[in-house]
Amino acid sequence: xxxxxxxxxxxxxxxxxxxxxxxxxxxxxxxxxxxxxxxxxxxxxxxxxxxxxxxxxxxxxxxxxxxxxxxxxxxxxxxxxxxxxxxxxxxxxxxxxxxxxxxxxxxxxxxxxxxxxxxxxxxxxxxxxxxxxxx
Numbered sequence: 100x101x102x103x104x105x106x107x108x109x110x111x112x113x114x115x116x117x118x119x120x121x122x123x124x125x126x127x128x129x130x131x132x133x134x135x136x137x138x139x140x141x142x143x144x145x146x147x148x149x150x151x152x153x154x155x156x157x158x159x160x161x162x163x164x165x166x167x168x169x170x171x172x173x174x175x176x177x178x179x180x181x182x183x184x185x186x187x188x189x190x191x192x193x194x195x196x197x198x199x200x201x202x203x204x205x206x207x208x209x210x211x212x213x214x215x216x217x218x219x220x221x222x223x224x225x226x227x228x229x230x231x232x233x234x
Contacts, residue, residue: 101218126156205230
């Protein structure tokens with residue numbers, strides 16, 4: 100289930116984001132599907148390892164409006180560009196997530212990464228810019 104093409108990368112962005120936010124699946128199992136065990140995820144200068152990512156999922160799942168996130172067309176992932184070249188990946192995309200208190204979190208994301216030989220992610224370097232919240 101590794102990333103080998105632009106379509107695989109787009110599918111990953113959609114499935115990973117959805118599963119981590121609204122799935123009942125154990126976060127560690129989701130991470131193992133897409134990332135090598137010793138991955139590094141650097142978001143806005145903060146390096147997040149496997150355990151820190153698992154710990155981050157619990158509050159995300161509490162704050163996300165699960166029904167709106169799976170059904171509302173303003174929630175989710177809008178992919179602008181993806182690129183896969185050998186073991187390198189890049190994407191420019193927008194994340195919109197409806198929160199339980201009625202607001203929408205939105206961010207523009209620029210992501211660059213490296214893949215392991217099996218197509219799972221070894222490292223991500225990502226910069227995000229929060230967009231204006233909507234009601």
